[in-house]
Amino acid sequence: MDITSVVDEVVELTGRDPEKVVLILQEVQKRLNWLPSEALKHICEVTDITPEQISGVSTFYSQFRHLPVGKHTIKICAGTACHVKGSPLISDAFKRVLKIDNVRNASPDNLFSIEEVACLGCCTLAPIVQIDGKTYGHVKPTQADEIIHDFLISGNQPVNTPESVINEDIDAEIRIGIGSCCVAGGSKEILSEINNVKEKYNLNIRLKPVGCVGVCNQTPLMEIVTKENIHSRYTKVDKQQVEEILLKHVRPRSLNKRIKGSINDLVDTFLSEEKLSGQVNIPVELREKYLNNFLNHQVHISTKNSGVLSPESYEEYCLSGGFEALLKCIKESDQKSIIKIIADSGLRGRGGAGFPTGKKWGISFLSTGNPKYVICNGDEGDPGAFMDRMLLESFPYRVIEGMIIAGFATGASEGIFYIRAEYPLAVTRVRTAIKRCYENGVLGNNIYDSTFSFNVKIFEGAGAFVCGEETALISSLEGKRGTPHLRPPYPAVSGFRGQPTLVNNVETLSIVPWIITYGQEALCSMGTEKSKGTKVFALAGKISKGGLIEVPMGITIREIVENIGDGVINGNTFKAVQIGGPSGGCIPASKADTLVDYEELTKLGAMMGSGGMVVLDNTDCMVDMAKYFLTFTHKQSCGKCTFCRIGTKHMLNIITALTEGKATLEDINDLEKLCKYVRDGSLCGLGKTSPNPVLTGLKYFREEYEEHTRGICRANKCRDLIKYNVNDSCTGCTKCSQECPVKAIPFKPYEKHEIDQLICTKCDNCRIICPEKAIEIINING
Amino acid sequence: MVKLKIDNADFEVKEGLTILDIAIGAGIKIPTLCNNKNFPHYSSCMVCMVKDQKKENFLPSCSALAQDGMDIDCSSDEVKSLRRESIELLLSEHRAECEAPCKVVCPGGYNIPLMNRLLSAKDFNTAVQLSIAQIQSSGLKCKDCPGYCENACRRKKVDTPVSIKNLQIFVSQQIKMENRVAGQHNIKKSSKRFASHIGKIEADELQEWLKECKNVIKRVREISDSDSAAMESESCMHCDCRAADNCRLRDIADEFSIKDPRGKIVNSPIQKKININTGLIFENAKCIKCGLCVRLCENSKEEPGLCFINRGFVSIISEPLTEDFNDILKTKSQEVIDICPTGALSLKTHQPPIWGA
Structure with missing residues (x-):
C-alpha cells in the first residue's frame, strides 16, 4: 500500500480536525512503522492540520519516528528500578550483540532497533527488556544473545484470555494474574498451557484471569481455589510444571498431604528474592501467616479485591458492590452534597502535589461553561512508578465509576482518559470496560433513567513526561505541543477547549466510589492530620518483596521497607529510599521513621509524587542517582522556559563531571546555587522540582559528593572511577575469558586471569559469569 | 476589581490584567524578551520574574494574573538576581558574536x-x-x-x-x-x-x-x-x-x-x-x-x-x-x-x- 492511501485510510477513520493530529500520526506510524515526510505532507493536504503544527507536534513526542527503524523494536527500560539494577549495562550488551549502528539505530540485517524508554512500569521485575510486545524480566547483560534467540523462535504470539463465567459447578478455580508484570513473567504462556492440560484430561476447572495480585516480583503467580475453598498459591510458575500442579489439585486431595511436610521450610522463601526451586503449595492457614507481612500491613481501597476480580468482567465488579456508589449519587444525592462528602473526607490529589480534591471539584462545579469535561490523568511517566498502570489494568471499572461520579458532581458531560502510550494493556482494558459500561447503561444518555448523561473516550499519550502536568496535558489533547502555562487560569475554570475541565489522577478517582459507599468519616479516620486515606506505592529497587502496595497514610517509611518489603536484598545495608521519582528526593535511612504524609515528605525535600518508592542500598551511588534523575528531567523538559531548558543542562554538566571525577568543590557550590535558581525560576512543576534529587543529595549525602571531587565513588558505581580486577580466588576456569566480548582477558587455563584495563569496557559480564566471585570492582583511585 | 500591592504601592485594577500590564501602566520597569503586546503571553524567557511576597514564590509577570491581596516585589536584589540568572543562562547558549x-x-x-x-x-x-x-x-x-x-x-x-x-x-x-x-x-x-x-x-x-x-x-x-x-x-x-x-x-x-x-x-x-x-x-x-x-x-x-x-x-x-x-x-x-x-x-x-x- 502506498503512503498516500495509508494516510487517506487513516484520515477516513479519524476525521480532518487539527485536534486529532496525535491520533493521526499514531495511526499512520502504526501502519508504516515510521513517519516519512511524504506522509506528513499528505496529512497536511487532506486535513486542516498546518505544516507548522504537524512538524512541531511530531517532533515533540518521543513516540514518533522520522527515520525508518528495524523490524522489531527492543525497548530497554531505563526506569529507576531498572537503572539501579543495571539497565545501562543491558543496553550496551544488546547494542554490542546486535552490532547496532548508532546513526541508523538498526542492526545490519535491519531486524532490530533499540530504544531506551522512560519506564515500562514493570519495576519489580527489573531490569526489563521488551521486544515488540514480549517482555523479559530480571535480564542479565550476559543473556542478550539468549533473549534474541528466544524471541526469534517464539515470536510474539498473542494468547486469548478466556472470559470468566460465574456460578458454574466446578472442581477448582485457577486464578492467574494478567497484569503487565504477570504477563511479563510469562502468564499468557501459562494460561494457554492450563487450557491444554484442561482439554487433555477433560478437567472440570474454571480458568479465571485476575488483575494485579500485588506480588509483582514473583510472577507469574497462579492461585488454585478448590471447591472446598482451599487456596494454594504458586509463584514463578514454569510452563512445564503446569500439568503437575493442576493434577495435584484436581485429583484426590491426599496428594496435598504428601507435600505438606515440606511446606514449613519453604515458608520463609515465599515472596523472597531468592529463586524458588520447587513450587510452593500453601494451604490457606499458612498462606495467611506469611502473606501477613506483605499483605496485611496494607489497606485496600484503590486496590480492593486485588487478585480476586476479573479485570474485564462488568458482572464481577457489580457483584462486588460496583456502581452502587454511582447509583447512590444519582438517586439519593445531589451535586453539592457529593462535593461536600469528598471535601470532608480530606481526599487530596494523588498525582503528586496533593491539591484538595473536594476544592477542585467545587471550583469546577461553580465554573460556568458547556460542555464541562473530566479528564483522568493516566500519563504516569515517573520512572519507577506504575500504580496508575496497575489500577487501570486491574480495576478499570472502579476508575470509570469514580470518573462518572466526578462528572455528575461537577456537571460535566464528557470524560477523557489520557493514558500514556507505553501502557497498551491498560488502554485495551479501559476500552473494553468503557464498551461494557455503555452496554449496561452506566455510560451514555440518561444514566439510571436520570437526566444525567456522560460520555467517555480514550486519548493515548505519545510519550512526553511533561504532559503529566495538567496544563500541558490539555495542550496535548488539543493537538498542540505539550507545553504548560502558568496557572491561574486553572483548568477547572478554563481548560480543554477553554471550557471548565476537572483533571484528576487515576488513583484519586479510584478512591471516590469507596468514599461514597463508606462515607467521608471512613476515609477521614485513616491517616494523619492533613493526609487522609491510603496511598498506593510501587515498591521496587533493592528490596526483598516488591510490588504494588496500598498503605494507610501515616505509616512510616521504615515499616514499609522492613515489614512489607522485608528489608533489602543480599544482606546489604539499607541506605535510602527514593520517593517521588524525578521530582522527589532520596530520604536517608536515618530519616526512615518519617511518616508518609504530604507535608512531612516535602519538609525533607522529597515529595509524595505519584508514588514510586525505590529502595537503595550501599551499592548505590547518590551522585549517580542524581545524575540519573537529572538526565531524565533534562530530556523530558519541554524547552519552553529558560531555567528548565538551559539550567538543567548546566546542572547535568556539573553532575556528570562529578561522576567522572573532574569536578571541584567550587563546582558543587555552583551546582547548589543553580539548583535554587532553577527551582525558583521554572515555569511548571517539572522544572521547579527537578533540582530536588540533587538538593536532597547535597543535604543528606554531601560527603559523597565531595568524595567524587577526589575521584572516589564509595559505592563503586561511577564507571569512570572504577576498574575490574581479578583477585586470588581465581581458579583459572577461563569462563571470564570466554565471556569477555572485547577479549580483554587473555585465555590462561589453571592460572590466575588478568584484565587488560585498556581494553576493558566494564560490561560486567565477567563478574556475572565467574563461579568463584573472583572478579571484583575496585576504585581507580583507591 | 482586584486590589494588590506592587513594590509597596497600592493598585486597584480590573480583572484579567497581568502584573506586567499593571507595572507598565504605572511606569515600573520590568525587562522582558518574549513578551509582545500583540500576542497572547507565553512566558519563555523568564526575564520578567517578580516575587509574590505572600506565597514566597516567583512568577513570570507577563503571564501572572493580578489577584486580590497580592503583594508583588519587582525590584529587590533577590528578584534582580533571578532575572540576571535567566539572562546569563540565555547567553550561555548564545554562540554568536555581537561584533565581528x-x-x-x-x-x-x-x-x-x-x-x-x-x-x-x-x-x-x-x-x-x-x-x-x-x-x-x-x-x-x-x-x-x-x-x-x-x-x-x-x-x-x-x-x-x-x-x-x-x-x-x-x-x-x-x-x-x-x-x-x-x-x-x-x-x-x-x-x-x-x-x-x-x-x-x-x-x-x-x-x-x-x-x-x-x-x-x-x-x-x-x-x-x-x-x-x-x-x-x-x-x-x-x-x-x-x-x-x-x-x-x-x-x-x-x-x-x-x-x-x-x-x-x-x-x-x-x-x-x-x-x-x-x-x-x-x-x-x-x-x-x-x-x-x-x-x-x-x-x-x-x-x-x-x-x-x-x-x-x-x-x-x-x-x-x-x-x-x-x-x-x-x-x-x-x-x-x-x-x-x-x-x-x-x-x-x-x-x-x-x-x-
Whole structure:
C-alpha cells in the first residue's frame, strides 16, 4: 500500500480536525512503522492540520519516528528500578550483540532497533527488556544473545484470555494474574498451557484471569481455589510444571498431604528474592501467616479485591458492590452534597502535589461553561512508578465509576482518559470496560433513567513526561505541543477547549466510589492530620518483596521497607529510599521513621509524587542517582522556559563531571546555587522540582559528593572511577575469558586471569559469569 | 476589581490584567524578551520574574494574573538576581558574536562588515558616506594602520583574509570635498557595550558562514575599481551580528552589566540558513527560543512559516519538516525580523536604519 492511501485510510477513520493530529500520526506510524515526510505532507493536504503544527507536534513526542527503524523494536527500560539494577549495562550488551549502528539505530540485517524508554512500569521485575510486545524480566547483560534467540523462535504470539463465567459447578478455580508484570513473567504462556492440560484430561476447572495480585516480583503467580475453598498459591510458575500442579489439585486431595511436610521450610522463601526451586503449595492457614507481612500491613481501597476480580468482567465488579456508589449519587444525592462528602473526607490529589480534591471539584462545579469535561490523568511517566498502570489494568471499572461520579458532581458531560502510550494493556482494558459500561447503561444518555448523561473516550499519550502536568496535558489533547502555562487560569475554570475541565489522577478517582459507599468519616479516620486515606506505592529497587502496595497514610517509611518489603536484598545495608521519582528526593535511612504524609515528605525535600518508592542500598551511588534523575528531567523538559531548558543542562554538566571525577568543590557550590535558581525560576512543576534529587543529595549525602571531587565513588558505581580486577580466588576456569566480548582477558587455563584495563569496557559480564566471585570492582583511585 | 500591592504601592485594577500590564501602566520597569503586546503571553524567557511576597514564590509577570491581596516585589536584589540568572543562562547558549573580530580589533572601530555589505550591493554612495563618518569620528586613516583587521579576519581560517584594508582605502579615495560637508555623522563607539563571544567553532560550522559568499568567483588583493571592490567584498563572511545595534538581549545584558558567560554550551551545531528568494537569514545559535516568530506565523494560513522542532534543550526554530527554507515566509520576512528580540533572523542585505546618526 502506498503512503498516500495509508494516510487517506487513516484520515477516513479519524476525521480532518487539527485536534486529532496525535491520533493521526499514531495511526499512520502504526501502519508504516515510521513517519516519512511524504506522509506528513499528505496529512497536511487532506486535513486542516498546518505544516507548522504537524512538524512541531511530531517532533515533540518521543513516540514518533522520522527515520525508518528495524523490524522489531527492543525497548530497554531505563526506569529507576531498572537503572539501579543495571539497565545501562543491558543496553550496551544488546547494542554490542546486535552490532547496532548508532546513526541508523538498526542492526545490519535491519531486524532490530533499540530504544531506551522512560519506564515500562514493570519495576519489580527489573531490569526489563521488551521486544515488540514480549517482555523479559530480571535480564542479565550476559543473556542478550539468549533473549534474541528466544524471541526469534517464539515470536510474539498473542494468547486469548478466556472470559470468566460465574456460578458454574466446578472442581477448582485457577486464578492467574494478567497484569503487565504477570504477563511479563510469562502468564499468557501459562494460561494457554492450563487450557491444554484442561482439554487433555477433560478437567472440570474454571480458568479465571485476575488483575494485579500485588506480588509483582514473583510472577507469574497462579492461585488454585478448590471447591472446598482451599487456596494454594504458586509463584514463578514454569510452563512445564503446569500439568503437575493442576493434577495435584484436581485429583484426590491426599496428594496435598504428601507435600505438606515440606511446606514449613519453604515458608520463609515465599515472596523472597531468592529463586524458588520447587513450587510452593500453601494451604490457606499458612498462606495467611506469611502473606501477613506483605499483605496485611496494607489497606485496600484503590486496590480492593486485588487478585480476586476479573479485570474485564462488568458482572464481577457489580457483584462486588460496583456502581452502587454511582447509583447512590444519582438517586439519593445531589451535586453539592457529593462535593461536600469528598471535601470532608480530606481526599487530596494523588498525582503528586496533593491539591484538595473536594476544592477542585467545587471550583469546577461553580465554573460556568458547556460542555464541562473530566479528564483522568493516566500519563504516569515517573520512572519507577506504575500504580496508575496497575489500577487501570486491574480495576478499570472502579476508575470509570469514580470518573462518572466526578462528572455528575461537577456537571460535566464528557470524560477523557489520557493514558500514556507505553501502557497498551491498560488502554485495551479501559476500552473494553468503557464498551461494557455503555452496554449496561452506566455510560451514555440518561444514566439510571436520570437526566444525567456522560460520555467517555480514550486519548493515548505519545510519550512526553511533561504532559503529566495538567496544563500541558490539555495542550496535548488539543493537538498542540505539550507545553504548560502558568496557572491561574486553572483548568477547572478554563481548560480543554477553554471550557471548565476537572483533571484528576487515576488513583484519586479510584478512591471516590469507596468514599461514597463508606462515607467521608471512613476515609477521614485513616491517616494523619492533613493526609487522609491510603496511598498506593510501587515498591521496587533493592528490596526483598516488591510490588504494588496500598498503605494507610501515616505509616512510616521504615515499616514499609522492613515489614512489607522485608528489608533489602543480599544482606546489604539499607541506605535510602527514593520517593517521588524525578521530582522527589532520596530520604536517608536515618530519616526512615518519617511518616508518609504530604507535608512531612516535602519538609525533607522529597515529595509524595505519584508514588514510586525505590529502595537503595550501599551499592548505590547518590551522585549517580542524581545524575540519573537529572538526565531524565533534562530530556523530558519541554524547552519552553529558560531555567528548565538551559539550567538543567548546566546542572547535568556539573553532575556528570562529578561522576567522572573532574569536578571541584567550587563546582558543587555552583551546582547548589543553580539548583535554587532553577527551582525558583521554572515555569511548571517539572522544572521547579527537578533540582530536588540533587538538593536532597547535597543535604543528606554531601560527603559523597565531595568524595567524587577526589575521584572516589564509595559505592563503586561511577564507571569512570572504577576498574575490574581479578583477585586470588581465581581458579583459572577461563569462563571470564570466554565471556569477555572485547577479549580483554587473555585465555590462561589453571592460572590466575588478568584484565587488560585498556581494553576493558566494564560490561560486567565477567563478574556475572565467574563461579568463584573472583572478579571484583575496585576504585581507580583507591 | 482586584486590589494588590506592587513594590509597596497600592493598585486597584480590573480583572484579567497581568502584573506586567499593571507595572507598565504605572511606569515600573520590568525587562522582558518574549513578551509582545500583540500576542497572547507565553512566558519563555523568564526575564520578567517578580516575587509574590505572600506565597514566597516567583512568577513570570507577563503571564501572572493580578489577584486580590497580592503583594508583588519587582525590584529587590533577590528578584534582580533571578532575572540576571535567566539572562546569563540565555547567553550561555548564545554562540554568536555581537561584533565581528575585524571591527573589534580596528583602532578606529570601523564597521567593516557593513562596508562590505554596501560594496557587494554596489551601493557606493552609502559606502562613501560610511567612510566619511568613520574617518571623521575616529581621526584614523587605514593607510596609517598596520591592518589588524585582516589579521583577525575569520576568512583566514578558510583561505586568505578579505582585503579589508585595500577596500577601505579604495572607498576613502572616492570621497570628494563636497561630500565631506554633507556627511556630519558620528560613529557610536560600541567597545563599551556587552559583547557575546562564540566560543569554539567546529570545522563544519565554519562552512556555514561561507554560505554567505557563494558568488565568489575569484579573490582580489588590489582594489582598483568598483567591480573589483564588489567582487572582493563578496568574500566577507559577515561574522558580525546584523542586529548589533538593535538587539534586546544585548540591551538587557548591558542593563544588568553582565559579562559574557564562559564555556558556552552547545545544543546543536551552528547553522546559517539563507532563503535565496527573500534573503532571509536564520542563525539558530543566536535564537533564544522565545517563540515570537512562531506565534506570528501561527495565524497565517496562506504561507508556510516557522515552527518549533524537537523538545527541550535541543528544540530549535525551523521551517516545517515538509517545506524548504527557500519557500517559506514569502511576504512576512520583515515582520519576523522585526519581532525577533535578537539577531537570529535578519536580512542578507541588512543595513542599520540610521548608522551613526
